[in-house]
Amino acid sequence: MGSALLKGLSKADGYTLTACDLDPDALESVAEYSSTTTSDPDVAAEADVVIVAVKPDIVMHVVDDIDLSADQTLVTLAAGVSTDVIEPHTDATVVRIMPNLAAETGNMAAAVTQHSVTDDVRAILDAVGEFVEIDEQQMDIATAVNGSGPAFVFYLLNAMKQAGVDGGLEDEEAKTLAAQTFKGAAETVLQSDQSIDELIDAVCSPxxxxxxxxDVLWDSDADEAVVDAVSAAERRSKELAMESEDE
Structure with a gap:
């Protein structure tokens, strides 16, 4: 996720991007998108906005290792780790976001904590996609919908691609048609004033x-399976939140 944000922001104007990681391979993988790469966490003290993009179980260790001031902003994207947990460990303004991998292509969907979001963070998110400002209590479901969501969409897209292959299309042909169909349908939903049900009706002719x-989909449990997948991801986000609070 951190790499996706970095790659997306590298295409925007006005940002000096410093990548910090203890893993030299990780730094090498993002070097061409960064102004500077380093393994020294002290570099965080020089940034206006510091994005901590690590797994939930080590986020507090990283926050404790960097010394930030009150005029800096600390952005975290660790699932289940609330701003309340992090704030006692830093003087910086703490903003929690949940982006997704599409930040790399400028098509990200993200959620951000509305009580602490700053204009700098809004500009960063706006540079790589679309975002909504929500209550922190809603971050678990946002994590499931837009954070985990790309994997669910990839799964469904692959099923549609495979149907094309089974029907005689070449693999690349089916992938292009399926992927562009998902992309176009999503853009239609975002730009249309019609509801999703109305858009379905518009495609269906008697x-x-x-x-x-x-009719096959309506008679199936496909929608319930998707809801169950999102619910499972939300449940795990809540479990991670409880684990971070216990620590």
Whole structure:
């Protein structure tokens, strides 16, 4: 996730990007997108905005290792780790975000804590996609919907691609058609004033091909399986939150 943000921001104007990691291979993988790479965490003291992009179980160790001042902003994206847990460990303003991998291409969907978000963080998020400001109590479900969501979409996209292959399309042909269909449908939802149900109806003509396929989906438990997947991800985010509070 950190690499995706870095790569996305490298295409935006006005940012000096410093990548810090103890793993030289990790630094090498993002060197071309960074102004500077280093293994020295003290460099964080020189930044206006510090993004801590690590796993939930080590985020507090990283925060304790960097000395930030009250005029700096600390952004975390660790699932389940609330701003309340982090704030006692730093003087910086703490903002929690949940982006996703599409930040790399400028198509990110992100959630951010509305009580602490700053204009600098808004500008960063806006540079790599779309974002919503939400109550921190809603971050677990946001983590499941937009943080874990790309994997669920990839799964469904792959199923549609495979159907194309099974029907005789070449693998690359089916992948292009399926991926562009998901992309176009998503953009239509974002730009249209119609509800999703209305958009479905707009594609379905009586006795046509689409309604035939939709009847199969409506008669299946496909929607319930997606809801269950999101719920499972949300539940795990809440478990991580309890674990971070216990520490």
């Amino acid at each position: 006795n046509g091909t689409t309604i035939e396929g939709m």
